[in-house]
Structure formats: structure tokens, C-alpha cells
Amino acid sequence: MCGIVGYVGYRNSQDILISGLRKLEYRGYDSAGVAVFTNAGLEVKKAKGRLAVLESHLEERPLNGGIGIGHTRWATHGKPSDVNSHPHTDTSSKFSVVHNGIIENYLELKEELAAAGAKFVSETDTEVISHLIASLYEGDIVKAVQKAVKRMRGAFALGVLTEHEPEKLVAVRLASPLIIGVGEGENFIGSDIPAILEYTRNVYILNDGEMAVLTKNDVTLMTMEGNVISREMFHVDWDLVTAEKAGFDSFMLKEIHEQPKAYRDTMGSRIADGRVVLKEIGLSADQLKQVERVHIVACGTAYHAGLVGKSVIEKLVRIPVETDVASEYRYRDPIITPNTLVIVVSQSGETADTLAALREAKRCGARVLAITNVVGSSVAREADDVITTWAGPEIAVASTKAYTSQLIAFYLFGLYMAQELGIRDSAYIAEVIAALEQLPEQVQAILERxxxxxxxxxxxxxxxxxxxxxxxxxxxxxxxxxxxxxxxxxxxxxxxxxxxxxxxxxxxxxxxxxxxxxxxxxxxxxxxxxxxxxxxxxxxxxxxxxxxxxxxxxxxxxxxxxxxxxxxxxxxxxxxxxxxxxxxxxxxxxxxxxxxxxxxxxxxxxxx
Missing domain, CATH: 3.40.50.10490 (Glucose-6-phosphate isomerase like protein; domain 1)
Structure with missing residues (x-):
């Protein structure tokens, strides 16, 4: 639950890193740090506290160089402190790593590496990665990272630099989000699109088990085994202004006031002539008839949206619906059959517990429908069907417009099921749709009070x-x-x-x-x-x-x-x-x- 940004190119990387971290500070904000290749070699600067603390240190002594990695942290292993902040280095300070996720077998690796002479200074699991890569390095940073990944268990997104190959930035994704930004004479990595949107709209979205090697003039995508991947680039069609405060005192207040628009956008072309049209999902009437029960699985606020979804589907369709907290779903050995429709809900599309529930449902043969706000996210890619909520970027930690857009998605899907199965007549469907279309103006009326x-x-x-x-x-x-x-x-x-x-x-x-x-x-x-x-x-x-x-x-x-x-x-x-x-x-x-x-x-x- 941290923010990663990386840069290689013709500009001063420190400026790019700080700009990107500012856009990602919502992902983690108890400490921040950067590592940059300067004329003096690989230099690291990091500090406990908000990003502004790090910025003040860099104003006193800037790090100048064209390649670097940065990180904002939300602590999991080790309390917030300067020494526990990322980036982490090995004993020789020749390798530097930023990491989002958890290394589950870090204690086992730490003992092994310490016995071989590695000197650990932090309480984190991440520091193990830098020492592990250093121990496996034999002149090729890509192969060293691949070997290290095979030794690690857990969830991670990585950005890796080594002083031995100062023109390369290596990125890895396993269960934690990471995107690659492609520019002209410069390339980027980031945990989320807003981090790099100021500089490029062309991105590759890494899938699980993939890595990328970046130089200033080239990006190579590959599997962990080294097989090169060819993939179409994704062009971002929303602008940075939508991720800024736009005159409001906070992102949360801005996002509360954006809900009328989010309602309209999420309904959008999905309503026509008093009917619901969900072209993006492949569930035909015949397939819907096979659904005997629905499981709705999510976490936190999304789970609360699921509770509303349960009532909506049961009332409109009259089939049994269970709601589950995603972190518990796998472990209760749920009864899942091929006639179970599992609906997973996640604002980011990267929620680890929800992803795990999705994979368990698919393993058991269920069809999975995802409701998410992020096109190209893990949940969106791995589900059989997706209803995207068009809420736009949600920056505040406390979800508002993403939650209410999820409600709209559930209303649309419940109506779609009832409509396609003929359970509700067209007059009833049209009545509910007419009321749905009035919601944006009604929300605006509440906001005015x-x-x-x-x-x-x-x-x-x-x-x-x-x-x-x-x-x-x-x-x-x-x-x-x-x-x-x-x-x-x-x-x-x-x-x-x-x-x-x-x-x-x-x-x-x-x-x-x-x-x-x-x-x-x-x-x-x-x-x-x-x-x-x-x-x-x-x-x-x-x-x-x-x-x-x-x-x-x-x-x-x-x-x-x-x-x-x-x-x-x-x-x-x-x-x-x-x-x-x-x-x-x-x-x-x-x-x-x-x-x-x-x-x-x-x-x-x-x-x-």
C-alpha cells in the first residue's frame, strides 16, 4: 500500500520523482524517499513524515541525475522512520529498491543473507530484496532480479536500480499494480497513472508475473523467464485536471461534489428507451437463467455497496444473494458451483483480498463479474465480465463517488437481470430507470444544503x-x-x-x-x-x-x-x-x- 515512481531520461529525475510522488501520496504518506544516480554514484535521500519533509531536505542538497526511483510508504513491516523508509540498498550501496507489497518469507531470506555477510539496518521486509539481488548479481541486473523473484513469496511491485548498469531501470509486478509510461527520450514507472500523466499519456499496464526493462530510449516487456512480450499501448484519455482539487479545499470535498456527474457518467449509454443496455458484459439471457445464486465479495466501503447490491438483486430478480468480506471469503470454504455468479467490487481493481477471492471463485468454476473504477486493473482483466464505474480518479483515501457509482452499477445490473429474464415487466423497469435518471439533480439539491x-x-x-x-x-x-x-x-x-x-x-x-x-x-x-x-x-x-x-x-x-x-x-x-x-x-x-x-x-x- 505504497506509491512507486521511477524515471529514466533527459530531465533531472529528482523533479520528476517528486512530482510523481505528490500525485501518489494518497497511497502512502508516513515516509518518502528517492534514489538517484548522480556524478557521485547512487545516492539515496529519505525521511519520515509527509512528502514535504523530503522536499525540504532535497532543497538543501539536490540530487542531480537522469535516472532514479522514488517511494511514498504506508508502513507494514517496521514503524515509520527515516531508516525504514524506501528506497533500500544493499550493504555496498550499489543496488537500490522500492517496493509495494509484502515479502512473506523475508525472515527466512534475511537469516540466510545475514549469515553470508549482509548488514541489515532496517526492520523492513523490503531491505531483504536489495541484499538478495546484490547476492545474485553476476553482471546482468535483469537476470539477478529474475532469480530474486523466484526466491521471494508474497505480493510485490518493484523498481530496481544498480550502479553497475546505470542506464537501466527494472520494474516487476506480482499482485501489486505497476504501469509503464512511454515518452520520447524518457520512460517512467508508477503505481498509478496520475503519477506520470503530466509527462505522457501512453502507458503499458503490467500483468502479474511480468517485468519491464527501461532505458531512456526503449522499453522491453518480458515474462519472469525472459520471454519478450508484445503488447498494445494504452492511451489515457482523461486529463490531469480531473485529478486536481479544482478550487475545492480538499480532494474529498471535490469528489463529494462530483457525484452528480459520476452518476450520469456511470449510467451514460447504459440506458436507452426505458431499458438497460450492458453491451460490455457477455451474460446472455440463457446464461442468466443458469444462475442459481449470487455471491457479492468486497472490502470496506465496496462491501457496503455490496450490501445494497444484495437487496437490489434479491428484490428485482428473486434469487438468493450472499455478501462476503473478501478477506474471509476463501477461508470459509464457500460453496461455489458453475451456476454461481460471483460479483467482486473494488474501486482500484487491485485490492489484494478481492483479487484472491476472484481467483478462488474462478478456480471453482464460477463466472465472475467485476465492478471497478479502473480500466485495465487486475480485477478488470481477470474477471469474465466488467461493469466500469465512470467516477473518474478518486484521490481522497475515504471513498465517496466511487461508492455511490458502485451503487449505480448494482442498480443497472439488477435491472438488467430482471429485464432479460422477464421477471419484471417493462413498465416497472421504465419506472425505476426514470427514478434513476433523476438522482443526479437530487444529489445536487442535497449538496446545496x-x-x-x-x-x-x-x-x-x-x-x-x-x-x-x-x-x-x-x-x-x-x-x-x-x-x-x-x-x-x-x-x-x-x-x-x-x-x-x-x-x-x-x-x-x-x-x-x-x-x-x-x-x-x-x-x-x-x-x-x-x-x-x-x-x-x-x-x-x-x-x-x-x-x-x-x-x-x-x-x-x-x-x-x-x-x-x-x-x-x-x-x-x-x-x-x-x-x-x-x-x-x-x-x-x-x-x-x-x-x-x-x-x-x-x-x-x-x-x-
Whole structure:
């Protein structure tokens, strides 16, 4: 869960590396470092803290040279510190490595290398790689890296330099994302496209088990066995401005406000004449008829989108759907048959646990549908079918527009299944689609009332604990609202199915403790109001969220009411989550936190 950037070319590499790391800082930000070939040889500069700390060191003593590698770290092995920061070198300081991922057998390798004379200075698994490559080097850095990779177990993306061959930059991908940027007289590596988009739009996306050798005038793709690969270049058609703040105070606020556009783009050409058109998937009506059950597998926020997806598919299609946390899926020995459709959901398309679940599902013969925001990602390439969410780059660690775009994808797929199987008539499908098409304007209406949520958030920010409650789809949204608040405000928060309060949770309610209550599901409102009264009777301070038209009744039972535009109850999550995102955002600001880079978290979780 780190950011890698590398450069070889005619420019000063330090400038390119720092620029790229700035675009990747969302992937890891507890330390940063660079290694550059200068007239004095291979020089490394690294520092604990945000990238600005490293930049200040480089201002005092720049590293000048045309080839280098850089890294922003999110600690897995060893606490954040200068010495644990990347890049790492071998004992002779002739080899330098940056690494994203985990080396599972690093202790075994470390003992072997130390016995042979290697001097280790850090607590990291990455330092083992530099010593291992050095021990295997016999005049050819490519072969040394290939031999090293065969000795290592785990997940990794690597950038490797050696002073012995100062014109070459070697890149390796195994389970962690890495792309190659191709320029004129210069070439790049990066963990993500924004890192290099300022300099080139032409990229190769490495697949698992592939490597690349870069010089300033050439890029060679190959397998780990050395077989050269021919691949079409991918041209990036979005611009860097979409990955910048565009006048907003933070990426998260920008991305919250981009949701109306993300809704429209994700629906886009997939709706025509009152029907859903999913040309990008190959599931015919006959194949859909063979589906006996659906498994939805994801992590974190994407899992919460999956909970909504479960309700949508079960209601529209009437087949059983299971939701699973991806990190648990493989280990519970799930019952998967060829008639199981597995839907994996990942914003980045590189989430390690979700990838592992995808591979397990395919091994068992299931068809896999991916919902992801990144074209060309591992999840997108390995799934049988893909629904891309056109949310655009999401930079803030806490997901907002990617989550809601995933909801839109589930609505579209659920409607598509019901439509193709003839389970719902055309009038019903058209009614839901018409309501879907109104969502962007309704989201905009909520965003225009952001100041209301700011007032609530400043009250909530004074507390160290609070609760979210809801029933049905409201409970699924409550889980996401609670997670968002925890992620960026660091306030302890829990979400409960409202009907479960009386089974133990009411013991936690005390005077003035905030409770966020969602009540958008018509047939459940009376029961939810009854649960709210149980809370207020014990001193809880309740913020109620309902559809417009229901606020009068709700006001009798809560301290504050926020009304959202009315839509079909099935679509309510696409609206009700918006004020909860704003609540979390403003609560975090009120507490003085860095909204875009919450402590201990990273954007793309590429380790298990």
C-alpha cells in the first residue's frame, strides 16, 4: 500500500520523482524517499513524515541525475522512520529498491543473507530484496532480479536500480499494480497513472508475473523467464485536471461534489428507451437463467455497496444473494458451483483480498463479474465480465463517488437481470430507470444544503462516540456512514440494525450521545420511529434523516430532521449517504484532521 515512481531520461529525475510522488501520496504518506544516480554514484535521500519533509531536505542538497526511483510508504513491516523508509540498498550501496507489497518469507531470506555477510539496518521486509539481488548479481541486473523473484513469496511491485548498469531501470509486478509510461527520450514507472500523466499519456499496464526493462530510449516487456512480450499501448484519455482539487479545499470535498456527474457518467449509454443496455458484459439471457445464486465479495466501503447490491438483486430478480468480506471469503470454504455468479467490487481493481477471492471463485468454476473504477486493473482483466464505474480518479483515501457509482452499477445490473429474464415487466423497469435518471439533480439539491450538515457536524465533533441506526437498506447505509465518520474524524462510531437495539446495544445509550437515525424505507418507518423513541427515552440526541414529506412526523421524535428528495425506497441509498458523507467531512474539519489523508490508512490496499 505504497506509491512507486521511477524515471529514466533527459530531465533531472529528482523533479520528476517528486512530482510523481505528490500525485501518489494518497497511497502512502508516513515516509518518502528517492534514489538517484548522480556524478557521485547512487545516492539515496529519505525521511519520515509527509512528502514535504523530503522536499525540504532535497532543497538543501539536490540530487542531480537522469535516472532514479522514488517511494511514498504506508508502513507494514517496521514503524515509520527515516531508516525504514524506501528506497533500500544493499550493504555496498550499489543496488537500490522500492517496493509495494509484502515479502512473506523475508525472515527466512534475511537469516540466510545475514549469515553470508549482509548488514541489515532496517526492520523492513523490503531491505531483504536489495541484499538478495546484490547476492545474485553476476553482471546482468535483469537476470539477478529474475532469480530474486523466484526466491521471494508474497505480493510485490518493484523498481530496481544498480550502479553497475546505470542506464537501466527494472520494474516487476506480482499482485501489486505497476504501469509503464512511454515518452520520447524518457520512460517512467508508477503505481498509478496520475503519477506520470503530466509527462505522457501512453502507458503499458503490467500483468502479474511480468517485468519491464527501461532505458531512456526503449522499453522491453518480458515474462519472469525472459520471454519478450508484445503488447498494445494504452492511451489515457482523461486529463490531469480531473485529478486536481479544482478550487475545492480538499480532494474529498471535490469528489463529494462530483457525484452528480459520476452518476450520469456511470449510467451514460447504459440506458436507452426505458431499458438497460450492458453491451460490455457477455451474460446472455440463457446464461442468466443458469444462475442459481449470487455471491457479492468486497472490502470496506465496496462491501457496503455490496450490501445494497444484495437487496437490489434479491428484490428485482428473486434469487438468493450472499455478501462476503473478501478477506474471509476463501477461508470459509464457500460453496461455489458453475451456476454461481460471483460479483467482486473494488474501486482500484487491485485490492489484494478481492483479487484472491476472484481467483478462488474462478478456480471453482464460477463466472465472475467485476465492478471497478479502473480500466485495465487486475480485477478488470481477470474477471469474465466488467461493469466500469465512470467516477473518474478518486484521490481522497475515504471513498465517496466511487461508492455511490458502485451503487449505480448494482442498480443497472439488477435491472438488467430482471429485464432479460422477464421477471419484471417493462413498465416497472421504465419506472425505476426514470427514478434513476433523476438522482443526479437530487444529489445536487442535497449538496446545496451542505451548510446544514456542517452545523450538525460541528455538534457531533464534540463527542468521542456515537451511533448510526436504520432498518433494511437504511441499515446498509448506516454502516457506510459510520465507517466514513470513523475513517476521517477518528470518532468511535457503530452502526446497528435499529431493531437490534433492545437486544443489548441500548446499554450504551446515555445522556446527549449522538444517534444518526435513517428512516427512508416506507414499510419500516413506524418501527424505526419506535426504536428512535427507545433511544430518546434514555437520553440520546437524535438526528433523523427522512424523505421530503415525512419530516413533520419525524420531528416529533427527534432533535433535528434532515429531509432528502423523495425517490423510490430501493434507490434511497444513492441519496441518503450524501449527507452522511458531508457530516463526516465537516466533523473531521472541526477536529482539525487532514481529511484526504486519515492516519494509518491508505487508498489502495494491495496487501492481505
Amino acid at each position: 451542505a451548510e446544514d450538515m456542517k452545523v450538525y457536524a460541528e455538534q457531533v465533533a464534540k463527542h468521542n462516540s456515537l451511533f448510526f441506526i436504520g432498518r433494511g437498506l437504511d441499515y446498509a447505509v448506516a454502516l457506510e456512514g459510520s465507517l466514513k465518520l470513523k475513517e476521517i474524524s477518528y470518532i468511535h462510531s457503530e452502526a446497528y440494525a435499529a431493531g437490534e437495539l433492545k437486544h443489548g446495544t441500548l446499554a450504551l445509550i446515555e445522556d446527549d450521545i449522538p444517534v444518526i437515525a435513517l428512516a427512508t424505507q416506507g414499510e419500516l418507518i413506524e418501527k424505526t420511529v419506535s426504536n428512535i423513541k427507545e433511544v430518546t427515552a434514555r437520553g440520546g440526541y437524535v438526528y433523523g434523516f427522512v424523505f421530503e414529506g415525512d419530516e413533520g412526523e419525524m420531528a416529533k421524535s427527534v432533535n433535528h430532521v434532515f429531509a432528502i428528495p423523495r425517490t423510490l425506497p430501493l434507490l434511497a441509498p444513492a441519496l441518503s449517504v450524501i449527507p452522511l458523507q458531508l457530516l463526516s467531512y465537516y466533523a473531521s474539519l472541526a477536529r482539525g484532521n487532514d481529511v484526504d489523508k486519515p492516519r494509518n490508512l491508505a487508498k489502495s490496499v494491495t496487501v492481505e
